[in-house]
Amino acid sequence: MSSIQIILIALFIYLGSIGSIVGNTIGWYTLGRPIVASLVVGVILGDVSTALMVGVPLQIMYMGNVTPGGAVAWDLSYATYIGVAGALVFGKGLDSAQVIGLAVVFAGIGGFVGQFMWNISYAANLPLNRFANKFAEAGETKKMYIPNLVLGQLIGFAARFLPAILVLTTMTTASAQADFATLIPAWVITTLGVFGGMMAALGMGIILSFLLKKQYHIAIYLVGFILVTYFGLGTMAVAVVAILVSILYYVAVSKQADQRGV
Amino acid sequence: MTKKISAKTLKKSFFTWFFWNGCSQQAESMLGMAFGQAMAPVIDELYDKKEDKAAALKRHITLFNTESQVGSICNGIVCGLEEANANGECTPELISSVKVALIGPTSAIGDSLWVATIIPILLTISLSISQASESTAWLGPVLYMIVYPLGTCALSWYLFKLGYKSGLEGIQGFMGSKLSSLTDTMTVLGLIVVGALTASFVNVYLPIQIVRDVFDATTGTLLENQVIFNANNVVNAIFPKILPLGLTLVVYYLYSKKRWSPMKLMGLILALACLFTFVGYLTGVYA
Numbered sequence: 145m146s147s148i149q150i151i152l153i154a155l156f157i158y159l160g161s162i163g164s165i166v167g168n169t170i171g172w173y174t175l176g177r178p179i180v181a182s183l184v185v186g187v188i189l190g191d192v193s194t195a196l197m198v199g200v201p202l203q204i205m206y207m208g209n210v211t212p213g214g215a216v217a218w219d220l221s222y223a224t225y226i227g228v229a230g231a232l233v234f235g236k237g238l239d240s241a242q243v244i245g246l247a248v249v250f251a252g253i254g255g256f257v258g259q260f261m262w263n264i265s266y267a268a269n270l271p272l273n274r275f276a277n278k279f280a281e282a283g284e285t286k287k288m289y290i291p292n293l294v295l296g297q298l299i300g301f302a303a304r305f306l307p308a309i310l311v312l313t314t315m316t317t318a319s320a321q322a323d324f325a326t327l328i329p330a331w332v333i334t335t336l337g338v339f340g341g342m343m344a345a346l347g348m349g350i351i352l353s354f355l356l357k358k359q360y361h362i363a364i365y366l367v368g369f370i371l372v373t374y375f376g377l378g379t380m381a382v383a384v385v386a387i388l389v390s391i392l393y394y395v396a397v398s399k400q401a402d403q404r405g406v
Numbered sequence: 407m408t409k410k411i412s413a414k415t416l417k418k419s420f421f422t423w424f425f426w427n428g429c430s431q432q433a434e435s436m437l438g439m440a441f442g443q444a445m446a447p448v449i450d451e452l453y454d455k456k457e458d459k460a461a462a463l464k465r466h467i468t469l470f471n472t473e474s475q476v477g478s479i480c481n482g483i484v485c486g487l488e489e490a491n492a493n494g495e496c497t498p499e500l501i502s503s504v505k506v507a508l509i510g511p512t513s514a515i516g517d518s519l520w521v522a523t524i525i526p527i528l529l530t531i532s533l534s535i536s537q538a539s540e541s542t543a544w545l546g547p548v549l550y551m552i553v554y555p556l557g558t559c560a561l562s563w564y565l566f567k568l569g570y571k572s573g574l575e576g577i578q579g580f581m582g583s584k585l586s587s588l589t590d591t592m593t594v595l596g597l598i599v600v601g602a603l604t605a606s607f608v609n610v611y612l613p614i615q616i617v618r619d620v621f622d623a624t625t626g627t628l629l630e631n632q633v634i635f636n637a638n639n640v641v642n643a644i645f646p647k648i649l650p651l652g653l654t655l656v657v658y659y660l661y662s663k664k665r666w667s668p669m670k671l672m673g674l675i676l677a678l679a680c681l682f683t684f685v686g687y688l689t690g691v692y693a
Contacts, residue, residue, distance in 0.1 A: 163428025169475055169558045172428070173525065174551055179532055183547040196543040200533055204607040207526055208668075252672070269432035276439045276467045283460035285450035289422075292439040296430030331683065334692050339679035341609025342653060346671055348604045349657030354522035355596045356658070364594055368601020373646035380534030382602035383527065390595040397587045 145316045152188050153225055154308035160221035161304045165297050178202040178224040185228040197240055198231045198247035205343045208350025219258025226254025226311060233319045245336020248343055257307055265303040269296055409452050409492040411485060418447045420566045423481050427474040435469045442467035448485050452492040465502050471509050473516020478562040480508045482569020519589055523596040528554055530599050608650035612638040613686030
């Protein structure tokens with residue numbers, strides 16, 4: 145990766161992280177999603193099709209990683225930008241399952257660094273409360289942006305952008321040292337492929353924990369499952385079926401509620 | 407003369423919140439400082455005396471947390487209450503207690519309805535588009551990048567205005583029977599989609615097979631290295647993709663019932679992957 149490419153990717157890692165200056169809707173929930181991140185990395189590194197090939201499985205794997213806050217499992221932005229970049233840089237000459245395996249491993253490394261930096265910024269933001277208190281006590285309505293926006297973002301930028309530069313530079317240096325595709329033993333690459341396929345279960349399992357509220361809900365979940373396995377529908381087709389079913393369901397339950405006079 | 411927040415100030419307050427709600431997140435006041443910043447223009451307009459401004463600012467930099475996209479309804483309600491307070495129709499104590507009371511329900515609705523349901527559904531549609539054809543794979547993420555932020559911004563602004571106009575009655579109406587029907591519906595939609603995703607994307611292959619040289623009596627030739635037993639095919643004959651389904655449900659069980667952390671689950675999956683690969687090499691599935 146050239147230094148311009150490194151800076152651009154690091155910048156997007158910052159923008160896609162929680163509470164960046166573009167807001168969580170555009171940042172964390174859009175730029176930070178693996179499918180979007182992979183497109184961005186693909187454009188920056190000039191290989192959109194490989195980037196999206198690894199972006200799709202990463203997105204599935206991290207589908208359950210949605211809620212920001214104190215208990216972020218992984219810093220998704222770090223995980224996916226580093227994961228996709230790692231797969232593109234080191235994955236030359238490997239087949240698709242193996243490139244995906246590489247992406248999973250680099251995403252793990254990125255997520256680990258990201259989680260660490262999140263904890264640091266979460267702690268470093270604490271003293272900002274003192275500034276906010278001071279301005280509030282003085283009734284300085286025009287200065288309330290300083291602790292939240294200015295100081296909060298200085299910390300956020302420092303905690304995201306700088307370590308990202310470091311990680312990406314290290315990756316570039318390492319990839320120049322040797323041809324990794326030939327160095328990694330075949331069994332490692334096979335394991336990575338197997339691991340990548342199984343990791344999707346993690347994303348699905350976590351999402352289910354939000355959705356399965358009653359026992360019979362598992363039957364609804366299985367409807368989606370067998371539409372693919374028995375009926376051979378694609379996910380897009382199932383999404384259409386799901387929308388139609390849910391409209392009917394909504395009409396049925398709101399009628400019921402009306403009849404009960406709720 | 408009664409005080410009224412101008413449309414311009416409301417917009418400013420909303421966009422300050424929409425963009426910068428997470429800028430200074432920490433454990434002490436969570437999104438408190440961001441809430442204070444968003445309320446600053448409103449307070450500036452409503453109160454004339456420095457002491458009143460200070461008192462108002464101080465009650466809005468205290469602990470506050472919500473799912474910030476759907477939670478903009480809180481900002482709307484609080485704007486309405488501050489307006490009433492400036493006109494002597496509300497008390498600071500009421501404002502503070504309402505704010506605290508809104509934390510729980512708006513977080514829960516935002517996280518389960520919007521974040522955990524709408525986002526996965528939109529992402530699924532984007533993924534399906536990306537998978538349909540390699541040459542137009544970029545369309546999926548591009549669609550998401552347009553639809554999600556614009557849709558969320560519109561919803562968030564609508565909820566903000568709803569909160570401001572109808573105050574507490576508004577949120578009670580919003581949280582009434584319609585909302586529970588809507589949540590149930592979203593759950594149904596989400597479950598079907600996640601079921602399809604599980605079947606399409608989770609891959610678990612049971613790498614056990616028996617390979618033998620088989621003597622074909624009809625042609626009288628020896629066929630070398632024929633797979634005479636493949637455990638994966640046998641298992642799938644019972645119920646297609648039963649292993650991916652099983653793994654997903656085990657992960658769900660460990661995560662939601664046994665409170666395993668995602669890191670620990672990742673470790674378990676890595677261990678399983680190593681075991682499966684090892685077995686696969688032993689039985690000759692992987693060469």
